[in-house]
Amino acid sequence: MARAKGRTMNALTRIGGFGLALAVLFGVSYVVGTTIGPSRDSDGQAGASGQEASAGGGGAAGGVDGVTGGIGGLAISAGGYTLAPGELSWPVGRSRTYTFRILGTDGRPVTEFTRAHDADLHLIVVRRDLTGYQHLHPTRDAAGTWSVPLQLAAPGVYRVFADFIPRSSRTGSAVTLGADLTASGDLRPVALPPDSRTAMTAGGYTVTLGGQADTREAATLRFAVARNGQPVTSLERYLGAFGHLVVLRQGDLAYLHVHPNSAGTAGTAGPVGTAGPVGSAGPVGAVAPAGSVRTASSGASAAADSGSALSFATRFPSAGSYRLFLDFKHEGQVRTAEFTMTVMADGTAHLATPTGTSPPAHTH
Template identity: 40%
Template sequence: MHTGLRITAFAAALAATFGTAYGVGRGVDPVVADKAPAPHETHGRPSTEQQERKEGGDHEDRESAPPGGLQISENGYTLDLATARVTAGQRTELRFTVRDGSGKAVTAYQREHDKELHLVLASRDLVTYRHLHPTRAADGTWSTPVDLPRAGGYRVFADFTPARKGAGNLTLGADLAASGPYDPAPLPAPNGTVRTGDYQVRLDGALRPGRASELKLRVSRRGEPVTDLQPYLGAYGHLVALRSGDLAYLHVHPNGEPGDGATKSGPQVSFTATAPSPGTYRLFLDFRHQGTVHTAAFTVRAGTAPGTRPSAPAAETEHSEGHGH
């Protein structure tokens, strides 16, 4: 680490590109096609042989799909990031467009969790995180203000579903560079609990590669369980997972929803998730309480020995509270 090293926007972009190539070049397995099954979905139970193969770490025969968020184009759609460079510490308008196969800007989307498009922005070292909700102009151009605190490489993820019949959900990604004094941070160490402001969030359950598993996140404030979480984008919590190295993207939603007659408003929010592959991940939980959205960031390792407790960074993480929610 060289504190105070001055990099230009071009150097930051180059570093981000190299980081992507390095992560892929290290031979990390691709993201599996199926996300975590929602409570209302029915999936066939795998055979004993298939289940043992998944649990045993044999990934060569696993059905795979292009990694989520690692591609800028997929299924005829392209993320056109007009703002590819910003200056760290300066408020900038981030602008982008989603284009179809003919190059036209997409102007019709399906609303999912109260929004047409969800925008996630994360630094390459997975310390800075933003969950943003940009506005769309009539011509299809999306925009949102951003103020990134640190220089270096970032990845922008657009999570959306076009309104076209038969179109599925897509997550497209593009690199963003922030210029300024570059001081890379190490990935926070695993720990069982994380704090964000006055809140403490505990994570229980194991993130498993190629296999759905339940993750339970329990929210407390000043030692007392929070039983009055407020709906945020149609749920009591949202979870984004990013794989360390290449930033493969996994967006999962909680089991149950407000008003379904069974889901309580805390202190526990439950998710069902499938890790794309063995490795280290950062999990970002967004939740709302007393009118404010908070983010708890966890570092977890998928593929560890059975019975190992998942983890979270002991130190607080730069997160999205007050930045786009």
């Protein structure tokens, strides 16, 4: 009887000790949890803070600023704004009207925007393997619904980027929101093309990329356009500028805000990086190649001499592969030149300077 009582007391002692250990463990967990707080990526503001924390973007409205690097497009909601697409799936090979709204913090459609580069909003569509790039310009009705014809050539998951500047923004920073759009069918992914300093487009155009990519400071990228071996000296203004540049990171499709190298617009940039005449009074963020000559104010084009190059500045947030899409207009038609650029682990990717080009007018 005494032995049984001793065994019972030992068991109770062990159970009591175990319970005490659990209490201590839970107490420590509580203190650590309340000290560290919840993950920014999981709170209700993931679009505004979690996105920028993971990719280095930012600004008061989730757009451009010099501290966070100008990354966007990783979230459907950022800076108090939300992209609300009308549909999440799309047919292949058939043109239909794609609709969406930009919602404010009150849940209502935003109807006031700051016009940049001749548009209130730029819509970029690209498949997640960085093929099928389209740069579209939807129209908005009085109720705040945007619409644009859209045709997807192949099955896959596409990323839709809405790039805009809300009029309510106190900083004038661009906001880039992103949402996926699925086109059902037999998906056949395309490998990212290798790095190249030249890109060919329809019509016999060759575009040469030069400059230096660097994760540690702003990088200057220059593009020289030639046709049939001869420099193109009569690029036309497209959306108020000579060229538009979009840069996307492979993997998460982080959208880099590209700062144009401009005179008189330091520190400002529209939704899409652009190049236009130096010192011109065109759209905010528009710049030009060095040596360019602007036509009369009523004209639709501007000329640049053969020693000029379109010039842009951005900051690459990390090592990795990036896809660059340069839109330019010549003889009434918009062309897109595509490049792959790999930024090395040491933070740099050196590119050959296009022959016959001069340095950019400004470097940010």
